[in-house]
Amino acid sequence: MIKMIIINGLVLGGMYAILAIGFSLVFGVGRILNMAHTAFYMVTAFLIYVAANIFNFPRLPAAILSILIVGLFAMMCYKLLFDRVKEHETAIMIIGIALAMLFQEVLLLIFGGHYSGIKPFIAGFVTITGVSVTYQQLLAIAATIATLAGIWILLKKTTLGLAVRSISQDREIANLMGINVGWICMVTFGISACLAGVAGVVIAPIFMVHPLMWVNPLIITLAAIVLGGMGSIKGGVIAAFILGYAETTVIFVVPEGSFLRGAVSMAIMIPALLLRPEGLFGVVFEEELL
Amino acid sequence: MSGYLFWLYKWLQGEIFTIPGRLLAAVFIVVLFMFPLFAKNPYFLDILTLTAIFAIYAASWDVLAGFTGQINLGHALFFGVAAYTVAFLNKYLGLLPWATIPLGGIISVLVGFIVGFPALRLRGIYLSLVTLGFPIILTGIILIFADFTGGELGLSGIGYLSSANIMNYYIVFFVMLISLFLMYKFTHAESKIIRVGVILHAIREDEITARSSGINTTRYKLLAFGVSGFFAGISGSLYTHSIRIAGPSTLELFLSFQAILWTIFGGMRTIYGSVVGVFILYPLTEFLRIYEVGEHVRFIIMALLLIIVLLFMPEGLTIWIRDKIEVKCQRCKLPNIRIRKSCRACGAFLHL
Numbered sequence: 001m002i003k004m005i006i007i008n009g010l011v012l013g014g015m016y017a018i019l020a021i022g023f024s025l026v027f028g029v030g031r032i033l034n035m036a037h038t039a040f041y042m043v044t045a046f047l048i049y050v051a052a053n054i055f056n057f058p059r060l061p062a063a064i065l066s067i068l069i070v071g072l073f074a075m076m077c078y079k080l081l082f083d084r085v086k087e088h089e090t091a092i093m094i095i096g097i098a099l100a101m102l103f104q105e106v107l108l109l110i111f112g113g114h115y116s117g118i119k120p121f122i123a124g125f126v127t128i129t130g131v132s133v134t135y136q137q138l139l140a141i142a143a144t145i146a147t148l149a150g151i152w153i154l155l156k157k158t159t160l161g162l163a164v165r166s167i168s169q170d171r172e173i174a175n176l177m178g179i180n181v182g183w184i185c186m187v188t189f190g191i192s193a194c195l196a197g198v199a200g201v202v203i204a205p206i207f208m209v210h211p212l213m214w215v216n217p218l219i220i221t222l223a224a225i226v227l228g229g230m231g232s233i234k235g236g237v238i239a240a241f242i243l244g245y246a247e248t249t250v251i252f253v254v255p256e257g258s259f260l261r262g263a264v265s266m267a268i269m270i271p272a273l274l275l276r277p278e279g280l281f282g283v284v285f286e287e288e289l290l
Numbered sequence: 291m292s293g294y295l296f297w298l299y300k301w302l303q304g305e306i307f308t309i310p311g312r313l314l315a316a317v318f319i320v321v322l323f324m325f326p327l328f329a330k331n332p333y334f335l336d337i338l339t340l341t342a343i344f345a346i347y348a349a350s351w352d353v354l355a356g357f358t359g360q361i362n363l364g365h366a367l368f369f370g371v372a373a374y375t376v377a378f379l380n381k382y383l384g385l386l387p388w389a390t391i392p393l394g395g396i397i398s399v400l401v402g403f404i405v406g407f408p409a410l411r412l413r414g415i416y417l418s419l420v421t422l423g424f425p426i427i428l429t430g431i432i433l434i435f436a437d438f439t440g441g442e443l444g445l446s447g448i449g450y451l452s453s454a455n456i457m458n459y460y461i462v463f464f465v466m467l468i469s470l471f472l473m474y475k476f477t478h479a480e481s482k483i484i485r486v487g488v489i490l491h492a493i494r495e496d497e498i499t500a501r502s503s504g505i506n507t508t509r510y511k512l513l514a515f516g517v518s519g520f521f522a523g524i525s526g527s528l529y530t531h532s533i534r535i536a537g538p539s540t541l542e543l544f545l546s547f548q549a550i551l552w553t554i555f556g557g558m559r560t561i562y563g564s565v566v567g568v569f570i571l572y573p574l575t576e577f578l579r580i581y582e583v584g585e586h587v588r589f590i591i592m593a594l595l596l597i598i599v600l601l602f603m604p605e606g607l608t609i610w611i612r613d614k615i616e617v618k619c620q621r622c623k624l625p626n627i628r629i630r631k632s633c634r635a636c637g638a639f640l641h642l
Contacts, residue, residue: 033415084601090361091604094554095597097547102593109586215543219426226419256434263430266423270408273420277412 003131005248011137011206013244014144018199019217020224020236021151022192028168028231030185032082033089035096038214038221039103040193044070044200045118045209046107052119059121067197074193078186100214107211115208136205143202147195148237154191155233164188168231219262220247223269229282239280243268308634309625310615315562322463326456336532337576339459342466343528344552344572348564349473350521351549356559357477357487358514359494363422365549367405368398368519370425370541372526374432377445377536387451391527398523399516406515410508425541432538444537451531462528469521474561476517480623490514555596557606566608571595617641
């Protein structure tokens with residue numbers, strides 16, 4: 001039981017961590033609360049579903065292609081929708097929700113409302129100390145680690161990462177230093193959608209795909225971001241793993257625990273925030289203190 | 291008698307007919323009042339009843355989020371708590387609607403205080419996320435205690451609001467008018483009688499300055515939570531008595547989001563904006579249901595409409611229209627029709 005919780009929590013927490021990083025990147029750079037973030041995750045999952053189950057493409061090219069398609073598509077959405085209303089915080093939020101609803105309904109129209117499984121990339125399982133772990137789960141864990149490392153290198157070692165970090169610290173000064181803020185925002189939006197796409201490609205085959213699959217991850221991602229502290233990527237990742245483990249534990253331990261999936265994350269987040277209003281790793285600004 | 295009529299006519303002419311926004315509002319109320327005369331199909335009347343209920347709900351979100359600046363992402367909490375309260379009171383204790391509806395509102399106020407009190411330590415997005423959490427937790431609890439709360443199916447067999455659905459419509463209609471009027475007065479910044487509105491505006495604009503002006507901001511934010519919760523509770527109670535079932539759908543995330551969608555579509559920080567948003571979007575999605583194709587595409591149409599409207603009028607529909615047809619006098623701050631050259635009250639030039 002404990003070993004199963006460890007493996008499943010690692011997969012789930014990894015997925016939330018990838019989603020949370022993408023979300024907080026866009027929030028940090030563009031000040032956009034992108035409610036459509038997990039909708040991109042859903043779209044990629046459906047793309048890979050089409051590629052795997054209907055056309056039976058080779059998996060690796062299909063996965064890379066669908067991630068890239070979603071990235072470009074997200075950039076297009078940013079340029080056409082989010083960029084135009086970026087002065088109005090609430091309008092941005094509503095556009096995100098409307099976009100997610102649009103994807104949901106279009107997918108519902110095409111695929112219907114039933115749950116469907118994706119054929120795993122690599123079938124079969126391996127038994128580690130008495131617990132059977134599917135290769136897909138191992139792949140998901142490996143992909144999570146690779147993505148986290150990749151995004152760390154991108155942010156810390158490249159010029160693009162430097163630009164992203166400086167914009168999230170001070171937008172105007174970054175602009176004065178010659179950084180093309182609009183362009184970087186668009187690229188960051190694309191990268192964040194690609195991250196959501198990675199989560200959709202490697203983790204969706206473990207779960208089912210259906211047109212409402214964006215709601216639950218969105219709630220948990222938001223909870224992880226806030227629990228970790230806005231703008232802190234390290235905090236977001238740690239909080240995502242905490243919530244992932246909590247959810248897995250409740251599902252395995254408590255009978256009828258799957259009803260409590262969302263509730264348990266909220267039950268962790270609310271007391272934590274009440275004790276530490278800026279999140280676990282958040283930064284308090286003096287002028288915002290009350 | 292004719293003197294009073296003449297006075298009424300003069301008042302209407304001076305205060306209502308000269309300002310297109312008020313004229314539109316008056317026409318809207320009259321049309322809603324007369325609607326049962328023209329409605330052949332009782333289905334339309336039921337839809338309009340639900341629309342009026344949701345108008346109260348969306349406006350109550352506006353009181354909290356638009357005026358006080360506390361963006362509440364879990365507004366369905368108030369709605370759902372009131373719905374379940376009404377269901378319990380009516381089903382297990384046998385209370386009638388005239389008792390259950392105010393009680394539902396009051397329980398929602400208590401819940402508003404319970405949620406608001408800890409949540410007010412937090413600000414901005416943190417507050418939003420904490421409020422988002424509460425209905426999800428409550429849904430989990432309701433699903434666990436399924437034999438008492440009805441679980442996923444909900445509690446059915448709740449009493450009618452009244453025996454005829456025309457009566458039902460008029461009850462909801464008048465409750466809506468009174469609630470909207472009270473909320474409008476409560477949040478009106480220029481009101482000379484109730485001074486709360488201007489304080490709420492001050493809290494939204496700059497909380498620290500409001501505090502340093504001697505306003506106990508926590509108390510006023512709690513008050514806003516309470517008022518908003520009360521009216522959301524009233525709408526939840528009316529909803530339960532209208533559709534006669536209380537299920538977990540009254541707590542779900544989509545309902546919370548819908549309050550935001552309606553209000554921002556119509557225009558935030560104006561009570562009438564949320565009403566316009568509800569009266570356009572909700573009947574649209576329900577009428578599309580009648581047709582075979584519409585059933586599948588109704589939310590696609592709604593989402594596209596939202597996106598298009600927000601792209602071209604990011605402040606919302608009513609604010610965009612209001613700015614096109616009305617202009618505010620620079621000197622005395624009274625609204626005037628756009629085509630006038632000078633203010634109707636003080637004679638100052640309007641277009642400088």
